[in-house]
Amino acid sequence: MFEQQINELENMELSDDYTILKGNVPILFSAPHTMYQLRDDGSTKLKEPYTKAIALYLNKYCNTYAIVKNNDTGIDSNRDNYDQYNVEMRRLIKENNIKLVIDLHGASKDRKFDVEFGTLNNLSADFSTIKELEEAFTENHINNINYNNPFKGGAITQGIYSLDYVDVIQIEINGKYRDYNNIKKLENLIQSLQNFVKQYNEYIKR
Numbered sequence: 001m002f003e004q005q006i007n008e009l010e011n012m013e014l015s016d017d018y019t020i021l022k023g024n025v026p027i028l029f030s031a032p033h034t035m036y037q038l039r040d041d042g043s044t045k046l047k048e049p050y051t052k053a054i055a056l057y058l059n060k061y062c063n064t065y066a067i068v069k070n071n072d073t074g075i076d077s078n079r080d081n082y083d084q085y086n087v088e089m090r091r092l093i094k095e096n097n098i099k100l101v102i103d104l105h106g107a108s109k110d111r112k113f114d115v116e117f118g119t120l121n122n123l124s125a126d127f128s129t130i131k132e133l134e135e136a137f138t139e140n141h142i143n144n145i146n147y148n149n150p151f152k153g154g155a156i157t158q159g160i161y162s163l164d165y166v167d168v169i170q171i172e173i174n175g176k177y178r179d180y181n182n183i184k185k186l187e188n189l190i191q192s193l194q195n196f197v198k199q200y201n202e203y204i205k206r
Contacts, residue, residue: 003183006190009060010053014070018088021056023063025201026099028092029055030156032069032077032085033105048106050178050186055104057190062197065098078105081159090159093166099204100129101168102193103156109175115189116146118153118170124160125167129200133169136196140188142177 034052052068059066069077069085077085092098107116115137119125134145153161153170160168176182177189 002187006050006053006057006183006186007180009056010050012052012056014068017069017071017073018085019066019068019070020088020092021059021066021068022096023059023065025062025064025197026097026204027197027200028065028067028089028098028101029058030067030089030101030103031055032103032156034068034070048104048178049175049180051104051106051173054173054190054193058193058197062194064197065092065096067092078103078154078156081155086156086159089156090163093160093163098166100125100200101156101160101166103153103168103170105151105170105172106178107151107172107174109179111172111174112144113146113172114142114144114174114177116149116151116172118148118151118157118172119168120153120157120161121148124153124157125169129167130169132199132203133196136192136199137189139195140192142188142192146172 031051033048055066055068058064067089075083077083117130137145151172157168157170160166177185
């Protein structure tokens with residue numbers, strides 16, 4: 001069941017450059033690298049599989065917000081925080097009183113971590129939020145968690161950090177948790193994020 005659901009979302013054709021989906025939980029999941037991108041030097045930046053599906057799944061089943069970049073616009077949104085993706089994201093945050101942004105990225109299977117949190121060296125998110133997210137992963141046996149090494153947070157994290165009313169965490173997800181041939185690992189990862197969303201939403205309602 002999960003495998004069918006997640007693959008349907010990953011393979012969903014989204015024609016606009018950006019897809020914005022609203023929810024009622026004040027967490028926004030961002031997926032800016034879902035497509036192949038041509039770099040200035042002529043090389044190709046690979047897409048980051050299942051980052052799109054994760055954002056769409058959490059919107060659908062946890063009622064979080066989502067913003068997904070679907071097409072190569074000639075600008076890497078995690079290198080230029082003035083591009084349209086970032087402009088639309090900040091507008092979405094302001095208009096809907098978003099409290100937390102989680103920017104989803106895919107790392108190589110060769111990386112030594114399961115997930116890495118980029119928080120501009122612990123500046124961009126409250127310590128208790130970071131620890132709660134870590135615990136949500138470790139409770140699902142995703143234990144190898146890095147912080148800010150080597151990924152401290154790109155232009156998206158830096159741009160949102162400039163807003164004083166929202167936290168932001170960049171999450172780099174090892175490719176072994178985004179593998180078509182090992183959906184169980186992806187399911188564990190998403191279950192961790194679902195548990196975190198529930199705990200975070202309960203906390204901010206107190």
